Amino acid sequence: MQIKQIKNNIIDTLQDIYSKDELQSFARIISEHIIKKPYAYILANSDDVLDDYQQEEFANIINKLKQENPIQYILGEMEFYNINLFVEQGVLIPRNETEELVDWIIKDNQNKQDLNILDIGTGSGCIILSLSKALNPNSAKAVDVSNNALKIASKNANLNKLNIEFSKTNILNTKPSFFDKKFDIIVSNPPYVKESEKLLMKNNVLNYEPELALFVDDNNPLIFYDRIAKLASKILKPSGYLYFEINEALGKETVELIKKYGFADVVLRNDINDKPRMIRAKK
Ligand SMILES: C[S@@+](CC[C@H](N)C(=O)[O-])C[C@H]1O[C@@H](n2cnc3c(N)ncnc32)[C@H](O)[C@@H]1O
Structure with missing residues (x-):
């Protein structure tokens, strides 16, 4: 041929x-x-x-x-915001919306020195690695509950020669005292797809990507935002920023929930397809 x-x-x-x-x-x-x-x-x-x-x-x-195996799993590699990532089944394939979130964070923070950054639900490590490469922080920490994710994220940190502190943590029952640092930036793209939204999803996602990374109970779809906003209100520095990727159908509710934890300046931003997909909140 x-x-x-x-x-x-x-x-x-x-x-x-x-x-x-x-x-x-x-x-x-x-x-x-x-x-x-x-x-x-x-x-x-x-x-x-x-x-x-x-x-x-x-x-x-x-x-x-x-x-219908996703092309990124088949090839085992992909590009995300100027870094090369290894991906395999067991870790979520990073999405374009997440690159837009990373771009927002970098533009907001590129002139700041000595940042301490925390990424919650790191998956492949795409967010913390691209932020570390662009912002050269003082410290970069990332947590996930999945062993597979942590293994792949560490591999990606090595491939990109970036120094990240990874730790296995279930964020739904982690106390603020687990984090000994006061962070300047906390970012999370947590699971946010409602079980009922499965019907709208394609086979290449449903049959291959990890459920743990995607789905939340319809009765409590904002559970991760609630826990993380509460935690962030305690472990962010004054004037520190919390950034989230969100479910486009739950923008307003997510903003209200974050405000409940005392965040003053909460901005909901649309992605390139004009869907509300990310939030920034200032402590
Ligand atoms: C939507 S994925 C995001 C992955 C990656 N940050 C990205 O943007 O591509 C959510 C991640 O949260 C992790 N996760 C799910 N439940 C968690 C929990 N209770 N505590 C910590 N991490 C969790 C999953 O393993 C998954 O890696």
């Missing part, structure tokens, strides 16, 4: 399962992954023929995509 046939092969075999945009993006990511060259090289050498190893790798990737 020639390089230039990759795209059509992807479209022919997967068009019943994926959208046009998804197929387009697969063609690029898969070509770069298999040929291990930048896309400009791939376009300029599209008549080249794949060797046996590359051909076999391509066939394996297509088979897994047919089973």
